[in-house]
Amino acid sequence: xxxxxxxxxxxxxxxxxxxxxxxxxxxxxxxxxxxxxxxxxxxxxxxxxxxxxxxxxxxxxxxxxxxxxxxxxxxxxxxxxxxxxxxxxxxxxxxxxxxxxxxxxxxxxxxxxxxxxxxxxxxxxxxxxxxxxxxxxxxxxxxxxxxxxxxxxxxxxxxxxxxxxxxxxxxxxxxxxxxxxxxxx
Amino acid sequence: xxxxxxxxxxxxxxxxxxxxxxxxxxxxxxxxxxxxxxxxxxxxxxxxxxxxxxxxxxxxxxxxxxxxxxxxxxxxxxxxxxx
Numbered sequence: 402x403x404x405x406x407x408x409x410x411x412x413x414x415x416x417x418x419x420x421x422x423x424x425x426x427x428x429x430x431x432x433x434x435x436x437x438x439x440x441x442x443x444x445x446x447x448x449x450x451x452x453x454x455x456x457x458x459x460x461x462x463x464x465x466x467x468x469x470x471x472x473x474x475x476x477x478x479x480x481x482x483x484x485x486x487x488x489x490x491x492x493x494x495x496x497x498x499x500x501x502x503x504x505x506x507x508x509x510x511x512x513x514x515x516x517x518x519x520x521x522x523x524x525x526x527x528x529x530x531x532x533x534x535x536x537x538x539x540x541x542x543x544x545x546x547x548x549x550x551x552x553x554x555x556x557x558x559x560x561x562x563x564x565x566x567x568x569x570x571x572x573x574x575x576x577x578x579x580x581x582x583x584x585x586x
Numbered sequence: 587x588x589x590x591x592x593x594x595x596x597x598x599x600x601x602x603x604x605x606x607x608x609x610x611x612x613x614x615x616x617x618x619x620x621x622x623x624x625x626x627x628x629x630x631x632x633x634x635x636x637x638x639x640x641x642x643x644x645x646x647x648x649x650x651x652x653x654x655x656x657x658x659x660x661x662x663x664x665x666x667x668x669x
Binding site: 461523527543547574 | 600601603606610615618619623
């Protein structure tokens with residue numbers, strides 16, 4: 402274990418013991434990645450900001466339950482985020498909401514050249530397809546592309562082996578290709 | 587097979603362009619940090635505090651009453667036996 406890891410461990414230990422300054426360091430170190438994960442899962446900036454705040458509120462309230470030996474701290478935060486996003490999807494499944502980003506893109510389309518509009522539409526189509534994937538597959542893609550994590554690191558976060566992540570990633574790409582085929586038809 | 591591989595590669599390229607990290611406003615980070623740490627985590631409202639005190643008093647009173655009643659019953663039994 403190197404000194405940086407030891408230092409990070411001591412910060413976690415202090416946070417568990419109720420040191421608010423230590424928790425603040427952990428918050429600042431993880432907030433961006435948790436926000437990115439939530440943003441790509443819900444597709445709405447305001448909801449993502451609200452859910453991110455709730456993840457850290459929950460983490461602060463339950464930090465004494467966190468065990469360093471079981472999972473990395475970021476993985477623990479991702480699990481909280483994952484549960485909150487699942488609840489959010491369940492609560493929102495009944496009422497259809499149009500994300501604010503959709504309004505802004507409609508407005509922007511007037512000024513953009515045709516090629517750019519086409520590219521933007523393709524990207525939106527891809528993001529919509531990603532959101533149709535099962536939770537674990539969405540997580541693999543977000544961690545791999547947004548967070549730039551290796552299969553091993555993703556495995557640590559998701560509690561799976563490197564090989565399992567490699568296979569899950571491959572299946573995710575195939576699913577995504579099938580979904581895009583369907584949506585293009 | 588090659589076509590399939592090309593398609594997957596193309597898809598990976600598209601994912602690389604679509605899934606970009608999004609920057610959070612510094613304001614937001616600081617606001618949430620302040621909200622997390624400066625506000626009291628547990629707040630006891632006065633109404634609840636009164637209810638808790640009332641409940642403790644009531645439990646104490648009930649316990650005492652039960653003890654007195656049981657004591658009387660046993661004392662009466664003992665008294666009868668002596669008589």
